[in-house]
Amino acid sequence: MTPAPDRLLAMYAGMLRVRLFEERVRELFAGGRIPGFLHTSVGQEAVAVGVCAALRPDDYVLSTHRGHGHLVAKGGSLRGLMAELYGKANGICHGKGGTMHIADASVGYLGANGVLAAGCVLAPGVGLSIKHRRSGQVVVAFFGDGAANRGPFHEGVNLAALWKLPVIFVCENNRWASTSAHALSTAGGSIAARAAGYGIPGESIDGNDVLAVWDAVTQAAARGRRGDGPSLVEAHTIRWVGHFEGDPQAYRSKEEVAAGRRTDPVARLERLLRDAKVLDDAHAQRVRDGIVAEIDDAVAHAEASPLPEPHEALTDLFASYPWRD
Amino acid sequence: MDFGDALNKALREEMRRDPRVFCIGEDIVLGVPFGVTKGLCEEFGPERVLNAPISEAAIVGSAMGAAMTGLVPVVDMHFADFVTCAMDEVANQIAKSRYMFGGQIDCPITLRMPYGIGRSGGGHHSNSVEAWFVNIPGLKLCIPSTPADAYGLLTTAIRDPDPVLVFEHRGLYRVTGEVGDAETLVPLGSADVKRPGRDVTVIATARMVHESLAAARRLAEDGIEVEVVDPRSLVPLDRATLADSVRRTHRVVIAEEGPMRGSTGAWLAWVIMEECFDDLDAPIARVAGPNVPIPFSPPLEAFATPKAEDVEAAVRQVVK
Secondary structure, eight states: OOOOHHHHHHHHHHHHHHHHHHHHHHHHHHTTSSOSOOOOOTTOHHHHHHHHHTSOTTOEEEOOSSOHHHHHHHTOOHHHHHHHHTTOTTSTTTTSSOTTSOOBGGGTBOOOOSSTTHHHHHHHHHHHHHHHHTOOOOEEEEEETTGGGSHHHHHHHHHHHHTTOOEEEEEEEOSEETTEEHHHHOTTSOSTTHHHHTTSOEEEEETTOHHHHHHHHHHHHHHHHHTOOOEEEEEEOOOSSOSSTTOOOTTSOHHHHHHHHHTOHHHHHHHHHHHTTSOOHHHHHHHHHHHHHHHHHHHHHHHHSOOOOGGGGGSSSSSSOOOOO | OBHHHHHHHHHHHHHHHOTTEEEEETTTTTTTTTOTTTTHHHHHOTTTEEEOOSOHHHHHHHHHHHHHTTOEEEEEOSSGGGGGGGHIIIIIIITTHHHHTTTOOOOOOEEEEEEOOOTTOOTTSOOOOHHHHHTSTTOEEEOOOSHHHHHHHHHHHHHOSSOEEEEEEGGGTTOBOOOOSSOOOOOTTOOEEEEOOSSEEEEEOTHHHHHHHHHHHHHHHTTOOEEEEEOSEEESOOHHHHHHHHHHHOOEEEEEEEESTTOHHHHHHHHHHHHHGGGOSSOOEEEEEOSSOOOSSHHHHHHTSOOHHHHHHHHHHHHO
16 A cells, blocks of 8 residues: 555655754754753654554654654644753743653643653553544554563553554664663564564564555554554664764664665655655755754744743642642 | 442442543452452443453553543552552653643542551551652542541542542451441541540551550540541641641650651651641650561561550650
């Protein structure tokens, strides 16, 4: 199954938006504009965009510590996201979350997460409420290959499978659990194969091919909406950058990143669109200029936004105030 | 009505009132082991009384996922000790979601925490775990001692838009008392004077309220009038009622079941010092468990269990 040309163009623009956003964020971090522990998803854009392109706007996403791309792909406001990364008062989370703990409920993005596999146990509950409302939505739980070795992954998949909940577990296998190689941390090798133990479909795909991701998640979403239960998709990809910004990456060879660049998911779709005469130089430039303008606007907004008043550290804990311990 | 039935009544009424309310936990269809959820599945069906696999992280985590997207879960922790298997979900996820997300997301979860010492439960089924959660901002904590309070606090907890942990001492489930027919809610942050007295204030929670009342009856025979104050919720805390009592009696004993070190009672002692240090005529005395895991053998368990005689001794010490 191949999506229509306008959808392919949207995926191309989506991946380029994630790529350019993350690259800008890296520069801003290096320049001291953004505080915190930053994990970017450069190189992994096809997973974020392929998944979100297969979803409805009202579907939910649970993300990870490497989550900016998921939120951008889900349609989150670049202004709100950038201001949050800056720790500004008008960030989506008023500066209380920051890079690893952002949510944007307006687009169904139920939170990045600083704890690996945390979303795998939240997802069945989102599935329960979808089932209760009979809304036909689905929820995606993103997690990494490292997270697949935590208990909550297994508990969450078991529960979702047992109760046939509309959950799609999407593993972004970028080969590295922080600095530990996949082969040295994951028994059995395949995460997709673990699905069989829970009696659900598990598919291993090329996560640098946005169409393969889109296709797998389209099928998984249809299955979830039919009431047939969860699916697991293992998308193999390569992160071009360190685990965190500033990671010297002594644990891997330069060749791995070079291989990643050769399978660049953005360039790959661009070639396909050019070959199909859907995209030419002028069009590609317009797309890029538009995205750069959006990012420039988000940065200008974040730069101009105020920092939170320090005493705001005491708000948002509970639904109502005044509060005294 | 007994304490367990009062909790059952609260669950049943809230599930009738609000179709978003559902229960999730291990063995809850049969209501094993304490009977609190007995009969709910017959009335509300298996879609609202979810018998979960033994997957504490998935039970608590999925309760949060459901709460974030419009449902109102009530989790039965089976034994509160097992919350360690879902500690990330409680401490990192549930407690922080509203705050970290800048108030965007409601998290109306109730965690029912059957806890406490007794009947040789041993080290993994007997702990008083409430102090762990006092140290986690973002959670509300209540701890009833009577059937009426159990009913009123659980009802309030379910209706609260934030996560609330209800600590149910398993030694109290068969304690009986009046529970009115009318809906009598107990607000969070509302302490209750369980016995008035002019000489010493005993601040006690859950089972220790009953031990303190027994001590107060004995002490009254010697002319010592003890006021027993039950905070009923630890977060938020009704500082005013505690301080008002201490300002009248000038002497304080704080009684709890968990270990002495780094505990709820240690925190309450600090609150009393902060609120009314100048009113104290004696150092604050504390009754708590020893700093050991709960042992199995009956004489060892009995030794590790704070009792009325410990409260009595502490009161005699502060009136000396």
